[in-house]
Amino acid sequence: MTDQTSPADTLQDLRRSIDNIDAALVAILAERFRCTKAVGALKARYGMPPADPARESRQIARLRTLAEEAHLDPDFAEKFLNFIIHEVIRHHEAIARQSSDSANT
Numbered sequence: 001m002t003d004q005t006s007p008a009d010t011l012q013d014l015r016r017s018i019d020n021i022d023a024a025l026v027a028i029l030a031e032r033f034r035c036t037k038a039v040g041a042l043k044a045r046y047g048m049p050p051a052d053p054a055r056e057s058r059q060i061a062r063l064r065t066l067a068e069e070a071h072l073d074p075d076f077a078e079k080f081l082n083f084i085i086h087e088v089i090r091h092h093e094a095i096a097r098q099s100s101d102s103a104n105t
């Protein structure tokens, strides 16, 4: 029996799945940033530092294990998490600046 599916059809199917996955990633990232925004507001309100390196170390160790189990490159998973956390810390710092500005006016 021959495979009736053309390479173009296979590519189209795979790209449809990729587009669905990308949409899910955006939704998940938006939800994560919704949570971290609340964390940033809490930290600013109670004078907690924007970054928590000990927490980050635990997150990275956990994510590397999950990545290995999922056959994803753990170095890539670590870089990806660091990229996101870097952006979160930037947001936390901006929220802290805004709340100290409004406390001083």
Ligand SMILES: O=C(O)C(=O)C[C@]1(C(=O)O)C=C[C@@H](O)C=C1
Pocket (backbone or CB within 6 Å): 036, 039, 040, 050, 051, 052, 053, 055, 056, 059, 084, 085, 088, 089, 092
């Ligand atoms: O858990 C926190 O304290 C956060 O601010 C969230 C978060 C994260 O994005 O996961 C960001 C910055 C911290 O350094 C650690 C973790």
